[in-house]
Amino acid sequence: MSNISRLSKKIGAIAESATLKVDAKAKALQAEGRDVISFAAGEPDFATPAHIIDAARTALDDPKNFRYTAATGLPELREAIAAKTARDSGWDIEPSQVVVTNGGKQAVYQSFQVLLDPGDEVLVPAPYWVTYPEAIRLADGEPVEVFAGADQGYKVTVEQLEAARTERTKALLFVSPSNPTGAVYTAEETRAIGEWAESHDLWVVADEIYQNLVYNGGRALSIVEAAPALQDRAILVNGVAKTYAMTGWRLGWMVGPADIIKGSANLQSHLCSNVNNIAQRAAIAALNGSQQAAEDMRVAFERRRGLIVEALGRVPGFHCPMPEGAFYAYVDATAALGKTYRGVTPANTLELADLILTEAEVATVPGEGFGRSGYLRLSYALGDEAIVEGVGRIEKLLSEAE
Template identity: 45%
Template sequence: MEIARRAAGISPSPTLAIDAQAKAMKAKGIQVINFSAGEPDFDTPEHIKQAAIDALKAGFTRYTPVAGIPELRQAVCDSLKVRGLSYEPANIVVSCGAKHSLYNAMQVLLNEGDEVILSAPYWVSYYEQIKLAGGVPVVVNTDATTDFKLTPAALKAALTPRTKLLILNSPCNPTGVVYSRSELEALAEVILSHGLMVISDEIYAALLYDGLTHTSIAALGPEIKERTILIDGVSKTYAMTGWRIGYAAAPRPVATAMTDLQSHSTSNPTSIAQKAAVAALTGSQEPVEAMRCEFEQRRNRILAGLRELPGVMCNQPGGAFYVFPYIGKLFGRRFRGQVLASSTDVATVLLNEYQVAVVPGIAFGADPFLRLSYATSMTQIEAGLERFKAFVGELQ
């Protein structure tokens, strides 16, 4: 049996693979510290769960409009006003998670051979989704000296006549970096002067620390807004990863195309999950702030612990729930006779020998790094840091 080339060329998600392996080990009774999962460890707030129960009891279990129920699309519009953005429900497309929204956007924007600027480190699925849409990922490497941010000069240098799209992610997975308003304004100048489209992935917008505030590139003016597809969802903000509700806010022609595409794939997202999402967006935001505060404390602890390890360096993330430590100084050293030559080597040893699950940086286009999620308890963070310390101490 021959598999289609577009499917055969897909690389599986390393983050999901490692998370699955860690969970399989846990199921066997192995005490794994799991820093790989990209989901909050908090429960979905009670008022959101109750909204789903109420919808179920009311028999709200049938098909809905493809792009989402009007109530939810209006709730999305209202929530985006906080970011200084004005949208109509016709601009909103609700999908089965933000990943699905991203997929839909790339499918309707890209033609065969269109180039997409992607700054590394990048979230793993961007690269594969670009390829699935027939596009060509053009990776622009960043480093700690610019806090892993794409600069206007680097963006300009990567442009060709085939460049169609830029993907922005702020706060960023995996680095946690947050673009300031002035940094986004400088990028917007390049985007507009070269007629690019931009996908702005803002799924972590509510999880900011150190007093930082979120700026959407779409809020910088009507011109850039008309060239932006904003992606968000309820998964990270409301601890609703399994509910699978994401959304796009886009110019009307793009929103219409995404809706038409979705009508031939998943159709509408789950009806009762949509009712839960309405409750999330319109109800009390106190659980979000409580979760954010806890994440900030965890970030401070894991960052301090990593910085104490010889040969490990780590920039301070301003948002999301990841740290992205540099481990390049560990390369070339030996663990029980094995030479560590890559982030994959380090991650493999940590999981197999110390039962600590991390994601190798190569998955994000940055090999001398690891991604650790601090979406786990402080007790687990402390235990994981001790195991990491033991690992570094055994290197020769």
């Protein structure tokens, strides 16, 4: 038998998505009839707003939507994205600076594909979303973790970034609000990081998918608005998934300088051509239509945020800073490790999360998937009763420490 691997080394090295893995296991247990409450999935539990669905239904009656269209996206959608970018990110761009992608995940992938050469380093603040390092490696780059724990509110400093920078550093990843932590950088922090990146001629890839989910009257200032000189060396990644409860519609985009967008368009023309036209028509309605439904969802998330953090505060061994954006609570669970619960002594959060799922029938995502053990991510994109019941089960289990 041949010793040659059936998979390429690059693909064989890809780690499975930790969030999708846990969510799949939770759903499998639910299918067996077990009463599993899942805090694993990073998607709103709301229905897509009616006016967006209506736009998709109307699009189905127009045969032109059944044909190939430009790989970069429908002109009307690119115009709507340019308007949103000016409105929410403070960057006046031309529609030609937009590429519409199959979800924000593809935009992340393409951003690093067009930027990186083999060996280029990207500074990745941690905890990070599971896909970022893999997308960088698939572009032959090297992710460089810069960690900030709960004591820093999960936000890195300029001093940390400078200590991690080398002559091979090509780019900085900047995410505010953050998945998995919900951390939001202040205007001053964002400006300082942006000006630091600009002073060293670094590229910045800013994932702004959660920018409209911010609480307490706050705002997630875009790094290109905080440091306008970066606009020639920045790529913004965004999409309709989180704000408009459209995760399954797979509609995202990237915004950047003309040469970067041209390169991305060339890549996409060979990779997948145009995004589904029905989803594009729906996204136009999402961006240009009433924002009331999106605001109602944001308000609900804000209420749930308070509910889950209060409940987590009663769990022995848990510490959870108040998230300022997105819909995740990120728990420092280090004090819960090394104790015995029902005969099991978890040494890390992989083992703790498995214990919680097995014994309490509650799914959480361990911090190992986000770059560092000792933490658990809980999405509060589920109903109030499920939040109270789920965290209550965890509290009961961890109160039984021997």
